[in-house]
Amino acid sequence: MHILLRGRDIDNIKQLAVYEKHDGFAGMKKALAMTPAEVIDVVKASGLRGRGGAGFPTGVKWSFIPQHEPVKFVTINADESETGTFKDREIMEENPYQLIEGSLICAYAIQAKAVYIYLRGEFWDIGDQLDECIEALREKGFVGKNIMGSGYDCEVYTHLGAGAYICGEESALLNSLEGYLGQPRVRPPFPAQKGGGLYKEATVVNNVETLANVPYIMSEGADAFKAIGTEQSAGNKIYCVSGHVKRSGNYELPMGTTFRELLYDHAGGPLYEDRPFKAMLPSGGSGPIVPLTDEVLDTPMSYEDCANIGTIIGSASIIVMDETVDMTWVASKVTKFFKHESCGKCTPCREGTYWLDKVIDRILDGRGSPDDVKRIADVAENMAGTTLCALGDFAANPIIHTIRHFPDDFAQHVQS
Amino acid sequence: MSDTVTINVDGKDYQVAAGSNLVDAAKWHAGNDIPVFCYHPKMEPVGMCRMCLVELGSPARDRASGEVMRNEDGSPQIRYFPKLQTACTTTVSDGMHVKTNTQEVIDARNDVLEFLLSSHPLDCPICDKGGECPLQNLTMRHGPQSSRMYFEDKQLLEKHYPLGDLIFLDRERCIQCARCVRFQDEVVGDDVLAFHERGRRLQIITNSEPGFDTYFSGNTTDICPVGALTTTDFRFGARPWELNEVPSISPWDAAGENISLSMRLDRDFDGKAVIKRVMPRQNERVNEIWISDKTRFGHHFTRSDDRLRQPMMRTGGALRESNWGAALPALASALQAADGDVAAIAGSSMSNEDLWELRQLVEDLGGSRLGAWMPTQGGAEIASEVGVGFGTNLGQLGRGDAILVIASDLEEEVPIWHLRLKQAQDRGAYLVVANARHTRLEDFAVQGARNDKVVEGDAIRYGAGDAVEAMRNLSADHPAIAERLSGAENLVIVAGAEGLTLSGSQALAQGAANFLIESEHIGRRNNGLLLTLPGANGMGLHYLGFTPAATLDIMANPPKALIVAQAELLDDDPVARSWLSQVETVIYANLFDDGISELADYVMPIQSFAERDGSYVNGERRVQRFYTAQGPIGQSLPAWKLFGGLRQELGAGHLKPSAAAVMLDLSANVDSFTGISYKELAKVKREFPDVGGRDQYYGGTAYTNTGGLGIQIPSASDKRKGRRPRRVGGYEQPSLEENEVLIMPVTRLYNRQRNFRPTLMLEPRILSPFAIVNADDAAAMGISDGDIVEIVAGESRVRVRAAVSEEIAARTVALPRHLTEEAIPLTVTAGRIRMVAEAIAAGG
Amino acid sequence: MAIIGNSKYEERINHHIAKYETKRSAVMPLLYIAQEEYGWVNQDGINEVAQLLNLDPTQVKSIAGFYTMYSEKPKGVYWLQVCTDLPCALQGADDFHAWLKEELGVEEGGTSADGMFTVEHVMCLAACDKAPMLQCNFRYVEDLDQNKMRELLAKWRAEAAASMNGRSAE
Numbered sequence A: 001m002h003i004l005l006r007g008r009d010i011d012n013i014k015q016l017a018v019y020e021k022h023d024g025f026a027g028m029k030k031a032l033a034m035t036p037a038e039v040i041d042v043v044k045a046s047g048l049r050g051r052g053g054a055g056f057p058t059g060v061k062w063s064f065i066p067q068h069e070p071v072k073f074v075t076i077n078a079d080e081s082e083t084g085t086f087k088d089r090e091i092m093e094e095n096p097y098q099l100i101e102g103s104l105i106c107a108y109a110i111q112a113k114a115v116y117i118y119l120r121g122e123f124w125d126i127g128d129q130l131d132e133c134i135e136a137l138r139e140k141g142f143v144g145k146n147i148m149g150s151g152y153d154c155e156v157y158t159h160l161g162a163g164a165y166i167c168g169e170e171s172a173l174l175n176s177l178e179g180y181l182g183q184p185r186v187r188p189p190f191p192a193q194k195g196g197g198l199y200k201e202a203t204v205v206n207n208v209e210t211l212a213n214v215p216y217i218m219s220e221g222a223d224a225f226k227a228i229g230t231e232q233s234a235g236n237k238i239y240c241v242s243g244h245v246k247r248s249g250n251y252e253l254p255m256g257t258t259f260r261e262l263l264y265d266h267a268g269g270p271l272y273e274d275r276p277f278k279a280m281l282p283s284g285g286s287g288p289i290v291p292l293t294d295e296v297l298d299t300p301m302s303y304e305d306c307a308n309i310g311t312i313i314g315s316a317s318i319i320v321m322d323e324t325v326d327m328t329w330v331a332s333k334v335t336k337f338f339k340h341e342s343c344g345k346c347t348p349c350r351e352g353t354y355w356l357d358k359v360i361d362r363i364l365d366g367r368g369s370p371d372d373v374k375r376i377a378d379v380a381e382n383m384a385g386t387t388l389c390a391l392g393d394f395a396a397n398p399i400i401h402t403i404r405h406f407p408d409d410f411a412q413h414v415q416s
Numbered sequence B: 001m002s003d004t005v006t007i008n009v010d011g012k013d014y015q016v017a018a019g020s021n022l023v024d025a026a027k028w029h030a031g032n033d034i035p036v037f038c039y040h041p042k043m044e045p046v047g048m049c050r051m052c053l054v055e056l057g058s059p060a061r062d063r064a065s066g067e068v069m070r071n072e073d074g075s076p077q078i079r080y081f082p083k084l085q086t087a088c089t090t091t092v093s094d095g096m097h098v099k100t101n102t103q104e105v106i107d108a109r110n111d112v113l114e115f116l117l118s119s120h121p122l123d124c125p126i127c128d129k130g131g132e133c134p135l136q137n138l139t140m141r142h143g144p145q146s147s148r149m150y151f152e153d154k155q156l157l158e159k160h161y162p163l164g165d166l167i168f169l170d171r172e173r174c175i176q177c178a179r180c181v182r183f184q185d186e187v188v189g190d191d192v193l194a195f196h197e198r199g200r201r202l203q204i205i206t207n208s209e210p211g212f213d214t215y216f217s218g219n220t221t222d223i224c225p226v227g228a229l230t231t232t233d234f235r236f237g238a239r240p241w242e243l244n245e246v247p248s249i250s251p252w253d254a255a256g257e258n259i260s261l262s263m264r265l266d267r268d269f270d271g272k273a274v275i276k277r278v279m280p281r282q283n284e285r286v287n288e289i290w291i292s293d294k295t296r297f298g299h300h301f302t303r304s305d306d307r308l309r310q311p312m313m314r315t316g317g318a319l320r321e322s323n324w325g326a327a328l329p330a331l332a333s334a335l336q337a338a339d340g341d342v343a344a345i346a347g348s349s350m351s352n353e354d355l356w357e358l359r360q361l362v363e364d365l366g367g368s369r370l371g372a373w374m375p376t377q378g379g380a381e382i383a384s385e386v387g388v389g390f391g392t393n394l395g396q397l398g399r400g401d402a403i404l405v406i407a408s409d410l411e412e413e414v415p416i417w418h419l420r421l422k423q424a425q426d427r428g429a430y431l432v433v434a435n436a437r438h439t440r441l442e443d444f445a446v447q448g449a450r451n452d453k454v455v456e457g458d459a460i461r462y463g464a465g466d467a468v469e470a471m472r473n474l475s476a477d478h479p480a481i482a483e484r485l486s487g488a489e490n491l492v493i494v495a496g497a498e499g500l501t502l503s504g505s506q507a508l509a510q511g512a513a514n515f516l517i518e519s520e521h522i523g524r525r526n527n528g529l530l531l532t533l534p535g536a537n538g539m540g541l542h543y544l545g546f547t548p549a550a551t552l553d554i555m556a557n558p559p560k561a562l563i564v565a566q567a568e569l570l571d572d573d574p575v576a577r578s579w580l581s582q583v584e585t586v587i588y589a590n591l592f593d594d595g596i597s598e599l600a601d602y603v604m605p606i607q608s609f610a611e612r613d614g615s616y617v618n619g620e621r622r623v624q625r626f627y628t629a630q631g632p633i634g635q636s637l638p639a640w641k642l643f644g645g646l647r648q649e650l651g652a653g654h655l656k657p658s659a660a661a662v663m664l665d666l667s668a669n670v671d672s673f674t675g676i677s678y679k680e681l682a683k684v685k686r687e688f689p690d691v692g693g694r695d696q697y698y699g700g701t702a703y704t705n706t707g708g709l710g711i712q713i714p715s716a717s718d719k720r721k722g723r724r725p726r727r728v729g730g731y732e733q734p735s736l737e738e739n740e741v742l743i744m745p746v747t748r749l750y751n752r753q754r755n756f757r758p759t760l761m762l763e764p765r766i767l768s769p770f771a772i773v774n775a776d777d778a779a780a781m782g783i784s785d786g787d788i789v790e791i792v793a794g795e796s797r798v799r800v801r802a803a804v805s806e807e808i809a810a811r812t813v814a815l816p817r818h819l820t821e822e823a824i825p826l827t828v829t830a831g832r833i834r835m836v837a838e839a840i841a842a843g844g
Numbered sequence C: 001m002a003i004i005g006n007s008k009y010e011e012r013i014n015h016h017i018a019k020y021e022t023k024r025s026a027v028m029p030l031l032y033i034a035q036e037e038y039g040w041v042n043q044d045g046i047n048e049v050a051q052l053l054n055l056d057p058t059q060v061k062s063i064a065g066f067y068t069m070y071s072e073k074p075k076g077v078y079w080l081q082v083c084t085d086l087p088c089a090l091q092g093a094d095d096f097h098a099w100l101k102e103e104l105g106v107e108e109g110g111t112s113a114d115g116m117f118t119v120e121h122v123m124c125l126a127a128c129d130k131a132p133m134l135q136c137n138f139r140y141v142e143d144l145d146q147n148k149m150r151e152l153l154a155k156w157r158a159e160a161a162a163s164m165n166g167r168s169a170e
């Protein structure tokens, strides 16, 4: 059953009339009949956790917003730049009204003045489509003044980024939206606090997929949502599968489905029959890599279970590699990504990503020594935990974990 | 809420100010220098460099009860963050525990330094910052022993990138701390520096036109924690460890910036000590740690070839070089010959000691007229009554306070006040700028430093020459503004003299005083009047009895003998030549010859602030002393010694052995100076932020104040509260005939005054002569922007470029002083303007 | 031309400025407009955006330099950005990218001799299941191979030639 990728089940759900016919805005209507605090309670009770990567409980995040503040904002993180992630794109392309409805419910729950949808720059045509949706909703009285006759006013706007992964980090996103460099801010204050959010006002930042779940939660109830998935990981999740599988693409499945089911039953198993799976990055470039052992394959895809195998589910961008892939090359690819995307604001990340890339190039070139492998492991360790935002940790992961799990792949380059 | 909290640093408890920054608190109270690069106590923390990582914990609280959880021995359980935290972004809280000496912290410091050095050149011996570089210092203390970065992997970047005329950037040295960017943005409010690109390619750029061109740019080279930013003045000029620091005071304006002269023996200067650079010296009440570029770069006059070197006397119609042995007796008898009709005009670069000896000399001879130059702004006596209260610190003004700046272009007149008041507004103070034309501070008043910041401010534009009326009628004309000003917790009014005659400026000062008195903003710290009196010692002139009124009297009724001391009459006043020619004996004591040698009978070389000891009284009435830094130029004498020597020659007392002795005599005889001595003036105490010690905060060692913080003379209202407003005296303003406009002399910071001209590096930034003409007037007179116009007022006739503007009152022409070769009228006057040549077409 | 006072952009500029709480926030959308007008973010565009938003040109330049979708150099008629990030690379994107550069005779980031194509590689574009793929003037072109690409290049060349002729005929 699709809660999010309903575009696959219902033709033209991206048209407002069709969306409305299929329960569109039922959740919003229900929400408007409740007090904002009640809406937050429902979302809390549903167990929904953020789909942007960190898995923070969504209702709890909303409840941090100080109610008495006169100006508040909702910002939707549609920056979707994590390597291997393409789920938010499908939601916005095929089921845009559900995202907008979800964000309006969030806006109502915190009594926000406006919603800003921060799209990665490459999504400009999605932005155009969303702008059309917003206009259609405005004409119906669903956006703008006195939404659905409730007396609540809220604007919805789109904003295009321009090619910077770091703008997916919430405080960098806010800076970028304000017209500053997309570099992370010092926290506290956090976005939910006065002084930390958009224009220094308390702000909720949520991922596209997170908010797209909200209309369902409101219309079907918290329990219905909680019934899906596992104890600590409620609901469906979209898994973006790419790499060496037969059928790459998005799969919306309950949380807690095993990797095996996803990769074999849905994605069709290894791309080439004679080349078994070797490793997987379950959360794009940023999470720890794991060898695709049976133990790993049988692990349920949930926040809690992935911790047991030393990785995270994060945004669930699952990049699969078969046995032909050299993990030194993978480490290099991912390092180049982070070197390119480091915003440069803090020392360990700025210098570390540059340095790591230089040394890995040396190793891949055959000019490296076993010391160089130790060196990059050490440099990566020194980066981890000392940076201003998590990008520094992300950048350390590919080095630390590929070396840990696949030492031979490195050794082969530095032996001769 | 109590004002202090207890924090534990490395096992010891300290009481620290609540709300303070952890880095500052640890340094101040625990003597623990947490190393920093990006953090700077004068700017918002940004947590960029990660050098200040510490272990941080706070008392654990029970989730349910909120009670502090305790160990068996009753001590609170401390819960530490799992990761190291940046101290610079941490505000202290009660019970906070900080560990700065654990292996984890030591490793983290080492790691961050290794990261920084991985792309930093390792050539300290040839770097301008070598020897006073935080990166170097911290590497010695915390850094790795050797580099693990392959040398050929290092990035090669531009080494000599000019950010503007004055500042060069070495891109390889820059550690991306953003201090320079933040200084321009937060402190100056002129965000002409920024980062470009990202990641390891992140670089400082400017894309402004002209480039990095503000009056404060040099400060970035001080706060840059590495040698990435250098000034064209000092660049590769000397090694910091060869320099000898001499405390001094800026000779330029009423702020009295505390400075340090970095001296070195110089081959190009006969092996004598010369000023290699000028650095700020911390005085939180006066200039904090900032100085203007004029103060920093304007020192070249002290060793200019144009300095007067020999005493000269007119014999047989010609001025001939002489020596003191001959000159002093001759001078003495010439003065005596005037039969008591002796007067003096003194400029505001004269020290208190000079003025005291000069005054006594005139009085000994039976004269009484002591003129202050330039006689353009009055009201000093009013400032001595209701001037800013004892202990005032403009750096404390903020939310709830208010500032009115009237008839002044503050950035051009007293840049440091501009900077500090603009910052007060950033902190929430309400800033009102009133003038007949647009000034830069007005921009801040109206829109703030950044377009996304809500600021409190208003601008008032009044008509030609109407400052006094605007002040007097403030409550009637602008009730809302007046109410906010009078209702403010603290109120400072800064009054200038733009568009006013001398009597007008006096009336303005009185009007401002009345507003302060009526709204009860006098006799208290951070309240009261400030005047932008020209020069460094405008208030000193007042306290020693030199007045602009006496100058006007001297001009109207020239004496037989006139001593002109450090006053460039001919440069400043188009009619000086005519009235000076009526003086029988003109005695000219100065650093430069402004052409007066044609008229003078005696030309006496005296010394600049850099060559002798002395003291000035700044606009806030703070007496501050400066010290001898370089040897004398030629046979020049300190002015006090010249005048004291003359008195001795005349048998009226003994020449004092030192400036200190003159000060003792002065303080024994002039009430305002009671209790002031060089010893008292030299006293220092530790100021916050603490920039001295082992220098972990700043990239410069010249900051520690060892020369003294000075002593503020109390105002009359500091001593007895509750003054009554006085009638605003009658004043004259020029009346305009048809076809006439008001010619309003205004000040430009960079100009062609004698003592500024030798600053060749700033010459390109001195504007070619211009005048701001009201747009409607210009249209009516057929004048277009850029046309050459002639401005005629009385004996003054100058040709300048017209700058047509809507931002100036009708029938008003703002004419900057000291840009033209010819003197412009001394104060505001009626005049005519006409077009003489069309603008040179663009590209032509 | 210019973007200030250009009726083509007026409405969009006003829309963007109105959208935010501060003028400064509109710097990114306005930079896109400047890039549209001039083909790249040149100094004129920077100055105009600065003027419209009451910013210092340094600030605008800084923003233009941080984000990769603003080009501070002129580009070919078609700006081809090939994703060579890990997922695409696993599907042969690196080889495809190398082939494309050879086909057009350009270095990384360079423009073909006829001024038609600029080729560079970029990080993940959220199209990992449709590799190899690229962005042509910010328009996604997915599921590529060499044959498809050759056809596209020919088609784009023809389109460009047509519009050139159109222009000279005007």
Ligand SMILES: Cc1cc2nc3c(=O)[nH]c(=O)nc-3n(C[C@H](O)[C@H](O)[C@H](O)COP(=O)(O)O)c2cc1C
Residues within 6 Å of the ligand: A049, A050, A051, A052, A053, A054, A055, A056, A058, A077, A078, A079, A080, A081, A082, A165, A166, A167, A168, A169, A170, A171, A205, A206, A207, A208, A210, A211, A389, A390, A391
């Ligand atoms: C370097 C970095 C990049 C990130 N990129 C994204 C992103 O592209 N999309 C996203 O939704 N969250 C991203 N995040 C997570 C956000 O910071 C934030 O946690 C999220 O938007 C919160 O929304 P959620 O609670 O709905 O997940 C990123 C975080 C980091 C540190």
Ligand code: SF4
Residues within 6 Å of the ligand: B169, B173, B174, B175, B176, B177, B178, B179, B180, B181, B204, B220, B223, B224, B225, B226, B228, B229
């Ligand atoms: S130039 Fe100096 S002050 Fe500016 S960012 Fe670089 S290191 Fe910091």
Ligand code: FES
Residues within 6 Å of the ligand: B035, B036, B037, B038, B039, B046, B047, B048, B049, B050, B051, B052, B053, B086, B087, B088, B089
């Ligand atoms: S991060 Fe604290 S001093 Fe730089």
